[in-house]
Amino acid sequence: MRKKYFREEKTKMITVIGLGVKKGDLTKAGEEEILRVANENGKILVRTAQTASYENVRALGVPHETLDKIYAKSRTFETLNKNLSGEVLKYRENAAYLVDGAASEDNSVKTLIRRAGKRNVRVIDGVSKTSAIASIANFKGCSYQTVSACDVQEIAGADGISAPLIVYDLDGADLAADVKLALSDRFGEETEVLFIRLDDGSAKKIPMYEIDRQKTYNCSCAVAVEKADLLKKKRFTTYDVLSILRRLRRPEDGCPWDKVQTSESIRMNVVEEAYELLDAINLKDDAKIMEETGDLLMQVAFHAVLKEEQGAFDFTDVVTGLCEKLITRHTHVFGGDAAVNAEDALKVWDKNKMKEKSQDTYTKSVCDVPNCFPALLQAQKVAKRVARGGWDEPDFDEAKNALESELSELKEAKESGDKSAVAEELGDALFSMATLARAVGADGEEALLDTVKKIQRRYAAYEKAVLADGKDVNALTKAERDAYYERVKQSEKNGGGRGED
Incomplete structure (x- = not known):
């Protein structure tokens, strides 16, 4: 009785089968399931006929339908995956959905499982597309990250991407352009990558800025980014900063100055760098702001590395604490408090700060x-x-x-x-x-600093005017000093200087 129940449930499930990368990759289990569905007059749907692995379906000679038509009417990849899974769900009683590569790598399969429920979808994985790409890229024996080209922008902006990296399903020029932008921002547009075609097993090195300049694209196209040596990198991340500082602190061959520093010995550097950043902001000099922001970040990272060595905390602890604070202090955004203006928001922040x-x-x-x-x-x-x-x-x-x-x-x-x-x-x-x-x-602090700068500016103009008249600044009468000072103020008001203060 139990066997009968299992068999009846099995016929009501959707089976997803990975076709592999090329002809001959279809697994025995996958082939048997396709034939079973065909013999029971079930529906066989193939995601696309535009891959080499489609030959595995043709070789079986079973009735089937390809879903290439859905690509044309789907405006986004999210819509595409929704439409593909929706088409499969129409035949949920006894259907087989065939995708290239391993089924678990396919985004439309992931959408299908979310919509139908894990218990209603059986997966026969198949030969991995990304494993084949890794083999061509010579990534065997090392850890690497795999990302669908459809997801690369989202992942690059959220969780982050790192090399060694494989980006697969690069099936169009527009998608290739998105991949190029995301990878260039992370690694630098001149970084060399491998452009791989699974349909013919070819691989060629190109600069990243040429990812969207290839003649043709299809589902077999992929990009592999090798892990670059630190000294050859074009773009860096916060974790590169930490790696460099750890290298500089290495006792046996680090920097003689960096490796002897303590939190106490460099504590005033934080103040100095903060003031230099403040000065750059006041100057409205973006290049200098960028440089000084980096210098201040270096101080944060340096202290984190010093404490990491002592076992007190590490940089991830610092970032975790910061993120938790941003969430728990903004309960008017992430919680039940309300704030209709900036003043309300500050009150919520202060209330939560006191509580924490x-x-x-x-x-x-x-x-x-x-x-x-x-x-x-x-x-x-x-x-x-x-x-x-x-x-x-x-x-x-x-x-x-x-x-x-x-x-x-x-x-x-x-x-x-x-x-x-x-x-x-x-x-x-x-x-x-x-x-x-x-x-x-x-802000009294800012107002006083502005006044100090104003006095410096006015005195410079004052002394210049006095010396231009051949006089000694220390030999003037009060009336003369007042006259020169008023001349400077008037010059500022007429556009010869800054402000009307």
Whole structure:
């Protein structure tokens, strides 16, 4: 009774059979299943007749239908796979779906299994197309990545691609162009690749930029990218940075300077590189921004490698922590919170940050501002956090009155001659300025830096004007100094300099 039940269920399943790469590749199990379906008047569907392995079907002489017509009416590969699987599902009672290569490599088969359910699809895999390509590319005995040409852009943008690499099913010039762009971005357009044709077993080396310049394409076409030596690479990834740093740190033959560094010895380099990046951003110099971003990344990678050596954490831990933070802090995007504007989004971020850091009181948040921040930046951070913790969020008039009060107290301290009191009151006045910056919606640190640059610019123009008149900058009267300074300001307003400040 059990055998009968099994046989009845078997006839209701869809069988997917891999035809292999060429004539003669069809497995015994595959051949028997095709003949069984034919003898029971089942439906035999062939994905395409445009491959060498189609000869295996012709040789059996069984009635069948090819699905090449579906290619013409499918605008995208996703639609194509959906249409192919949909056609097969029409005959689910007793159907055989034949694809070139191994069935498990075929994207339309993957779509079919998702739609029909694993228990309703039987797979007879067949000779692997990618294994045949790997053999021609001489990738035997090594690990390599295989990607369908239909998926290469998506995978390159998400999980990433690495060499040795095989990209198969390169069956058209448009698809070849997509593959070229994705691979060129990852490896460099001048990198040599193997262009392989399974139908005739040929392979030729071409530069990557010629992938979409071949005369003909079909399902047997593929591209193989060999693993390049580090010194011959045209494009690099973050993991190349880590590899280089590990090589530089190698005790026996690394760099004499790099291999003796510690997190403590290079800690100030992070600050220096951050400021150089800030300067490049202020200059709006994209080339310099790119360079300085790389230098800052190197500091991050260097510290990760140092801690990896100590067994504390590695770069993947760093990236994992970052990604988790981006997700858990943006619960208005990835969770149930709501934010209709930037201010709402910051409130959600701050709420989640306090929760993650176990800051159950605002005091913990206020005292968590890094001590290494510049004083003005620390003041702004503290002013912001005490306001979140219940202190009034001052408007302009309140902040202005507070500053005037502190300046009055500073004057009294100066008149008293008490230096410690002067320092204290000056600090209070400066903190009031940081509060005033928040009240007017400005960043005090940036505003002060801009003013410093303005003073530098104006003094340079001032001195130039004085010297042009044959005068000594230290021998001018106050009236003359004021006149030269006003001339510089007027020149800026008339377009001779920057700004109207």
